Amino acid sequence: xxxxxxxxxxxxxxxxxxxxxxxxxxxxxxxxxxxxxxxxxxxxxxxxxxxxxxxxxxxxxxxxxxxxxxxxxxxxxxxxxxxxxxxxxxxxxxxxxxxxxxxxxxxxxxxxxxxxxxxxxxxxxxxxxxxxxxxxxxxxxxxxxxxxxxxxxxxxxxxxxxxxxxxxxxxxxxxxxxxxxxxxxxxxxxxxxxxxxxxxxxxxxxxxxxxxxxxxxxxxxxxxxxxxxxxxxxxxxxxxxxxxxxxxxxxxxxxxxxxxxxxxxxxxxxxxxxxxxxxxxxxxxxxxxxxxxxxxxxxxxxxxxxxxxxxxxxxxxxxxxxxxxxxxxxxxxxxxxxxxxx
Numbered sequence: 126x127x128x129x130x131x132x133x134x135x136x137x138x139x140x141x142x143x144x145x146x147x148x149x150x151x152x153x154x155x156x157x158x159x160x161x162x163x164x165x166x167x168x169x170x171x172x173x174x175x176x177x178x179x180x181x182x183x184x185x186x187x188x189x190x191x192x193x194x195x196x197x198x199x200x201x202x203x204x205x206x207x208x209x210x211x212x213x214x215x216x217x218x219x220x221x222x223x224x225x226x227x228x229x230x231x232x233x234x235x236x237x238x239x240x241x242x243x244x245x246x247x248x249x250x251x252x253x254x255x256x257x258x259x260x261x262x263x264x265x266x267x268x269x270x271x272x273x274x275x276x277x278x279x280x281x282x283x284x285x286x287x288x289x290x291x292x293x294x295x296x297x298x299x300x301x302x303x304x305x306x307x308x309x310x311x312x313x314x315x316x317x318x319x320x321x322x323x324x325x326x327x328x329x330x331x332x333x334x335x336x337x338x339x340x341x342x343x344x345x346x347x348x349x350x351x352x353x354x355x356x357x358x359x360x361x362x363x364x365x366x367x368x369x370x371x372x373x374x375x376x377x378x379x380x381x382x383x384x385x386x387x388x389x390x391x392x393x394x395x396x397x398x399x400x401x402x403x404x405x406x407x408x409x410x411x412x413x414x415x416x417x418x419x420x421x422x423x424x425x426x427x428x429x430x431x432x433x434x435x436x437x438x439x440x441x442x443x444x445x446x447x448x449x450x451x452x453x454x455x456x457x458x459x460x461x462x463x464x465x466x467x
Contacts, residue, residue, distance in 0.1 A: 128298055128306045132165045135294030139247065139280055141170070147244040148205070150176045152236055155191035157314040158251035160198065161303045162295060164312050166249065172203035178239045178248075180232045181210040184224070184319075191315050198313055207243075209235045225325075230285070237286035247290045248283055255300045258350040259330050262338075270421075275358035299347070368405035371398060372413075375406065379456045384446065387414040389456040395431050403428055414457045416442050431455055 126134065136142055141149065151166050153159040166175050177199035181188045192208055199206040211231040213224060221227045236248050257276045264273035279296055283289040295303070307314055323329050338346045377389040390410055395403055407427045411419045419442075426440045427448050439449045447460040 126297070128161060128295070128302055129165055129168065131298050132162070132294040133169055135279060135292065135296075136169060139290070139292050139294075141247065141292075147246055148174050148176050150178050150207075150236060150240045150243060150245045150248045152232075152248060152250045153177045153179045153195045153199075154251075154317070155179070155195050155315045156251070156317060156320075157303050157307050157312075158253050158256075158295060158300065160195070160312050160314040161306050162249060162251040163195075163199070163204075164202065164310060167202045167204055175202075175204040176207055176239065176243050176245065177202075177204055178207045178209075178236055180235050181208070182213045182228045182232070183210060184213055184228070185317070187315070187318075191317075194313060194315060205243075207239050209239070211235065233284045233286070237283045237289045240283070240286075240289045245289075247292055249292045249294060251295055252277055252293045253295045253298050253300050253303060254351055255331070255347060257296050257354060258335065258347040259327055261350045261354045262330055262334065263327060271357050271361045271364070274354065275361050276354040278358065297351075364401065364405060367402060368409055371402060371406050372409050376410075377454060380451070380454070383456040383458050384414065387457040389454040390431075392431055392450060392453050392455055395455070400428065403431070407431070410455075411442065411448075411457075414446075415444070416446055416457070417444055419443075427455070 149166055149170060151159070151163045153163050163175070163177050177195060179192050179195040181192045196206050196208065211228075213228045213231060216227045216231065217224055222230075240246070240248050261274060261276040264276065267273070277293055277296065279293050281291045283291045306312065319325075320328060321332070323332065335346065342349075371394075372390075375391045375394045377391055379387050379389040383389065388410065390406070395406065398406065404421075404424050407424050408419055411423065411427065416423070423442050427442070430437050430440050430448055430450050433450070438451070439447055441447050441460050442457075445460050447458050449456055449458050
């Protein structure tokens, strides 16, 4: 499919043409992917329904010029333009996390604010097929499991803003096709020099790992990684639906000494499941009971308690909470002195 056809199909799957979500907020950095996306969105929806939103992280001397270029192009297209700025370096220095983490968090928080202010239900971003391949390979190397192997979903929610949808309509489009589209249709864009730096892991995957893998396999590996991600997402969705069903089947009222508002799990039924499904049920259960940042380590520690016939019968998790096994039930309770920590 062409760039426009791919974007139209994604808009249709998201229901943008069938519903009235208000204006569409297009996140525009000035790169070829987001600039082409802005052009295509205006072509498909009309300029009155598109808001170009550009956030300056203030990490490069050229960033102010990139933002100005986006503003000029948005005016040419006749769509509204929103700009924002954030001092990412200062936030990192204050202990907010890595540059990439802080920049992403600040950008998405601002995009969600723009969407709410404009009455938009959807933010669209320009991630493309080559980005997806990089993400999948990166996640595989980190051992992220099936969900991570699925890469980026076409539709999700803006991180930290469950009330705003996030759409990636170009995930099936190669970057070379976006560059060609820009050349044919006169779409301006800028190249971020930091994307060429080998100081960042993702850039090394893009410029070194993927070309080397393609050379070794004697073919372009990006389509194979994209196909792998599609299969992984379908399998992940199926397993998650099974886990949700099993959680509903196994949930019970918690005892009086459990954390208020939490649920218990029936141990016998849980033991009947394979580890892959038990782990997913445990993960969902812990999150539903208010345990934050549940890790694989937490899940396996809880599984050990569930599968044991004697000890351990309890294990600490996060936030001062503990998982206990008693009378054939798993439940969440406040930690006590001497509880084994996972």
